[in-house]
Amino acid sequence: MKIGIVGRGRLGRSLARLLEVGGTRVDLVGRERAPVAQVVLLCVPDDRIAEAARALPAGPIVLHASGTAPVDRLEPHRPRGSFHPLMTFPGPDRLPDLTGVPAAVAGDPEALEAARWLAGRLGMRAIEVSGDRRLYHASAVIAGNFATVLLAEAARVLAAAGVPLEDAPGLLAPLALQSLRNAALDGPAGSLTGPVARGDEGTLQGHREALVEAGLADVLALYEPLTGAARRLVSPGSSEV
Secondary structure: OEEEEEOOOHHHHHHHHHHHHOOOEEEEEOOOOOOOOOEEEEOOOHHHHHHHHHOOOOOOEEEEOOOOOOHHHHOOOOOEEEEEEOOOOOOOOOOOOOOOOEEEEEEOHHHHHHHHHHHHHOOOEEEOOOOOHHHHHHHHHHHOHHHHHHHHHHHHHHHHOOOOOOOHHHHHHHHHHHHHHHHHHHOHHHHOOOHHHHOOHHHHHHHHHHHHHOOOHHHHHHHHHHHHHHHHHHOOOOOOO
16 A cells, blocks of 8 residues: 655654655655545644645545544545554654554544554554543643653753753753653552652752752742642642642
8 A cells, every 4th residue: 555645844754764664655745746645644733734635636545643633624535534653753864663652543444444554554553542632632742742841941950050951961861761661661650759759858848949049940830830740649649739
């Protein structure tokens, strides 16, 4: 089967490269023409999906790669569906290993079959999300985008301690990555370490004071609710924030 990909952004170019490496024929296009393929995947921003769908001729199975948009945004195409990799794509020069990575799939039966086929070609695990797709996508943003934001904020704090800012993310990354691995294997509550898990209130107060003294009150505004979330993780009945 040949797949067409509309969109030359990081996701579109990365998926095209991964599929081609795996032996799948791909027609990657921008806005200049419609791809020639049995299955077309729209890798465009959410607010461009309807426009891109209207520009396609009838015939192929049409999927979009949005995590939150409904499949009816692909009107008037049938069959239609969605394929959303639960992964970040920095670009075709740094391709992620998709082996076993989930891909959320949805749509008409034939489109669902095509989305599952696409997941299989990429080595991914197709999953169906039965509830609100906005919540599904919000969870992906919290786990993926906000993890990056937290690393950036932690790097700012480390830089305030005297470490060069350009070195700080790389120095913190092994800790962050191992913490995520532990949480995935043992569950977040069972793998949490640090002062909240130990009940070390003195250390927590010291952090607060140091952040204020360093002029990082904006980081403290993140630290407090995250500390509250950590308390709830350790003691699920706690309402403290």
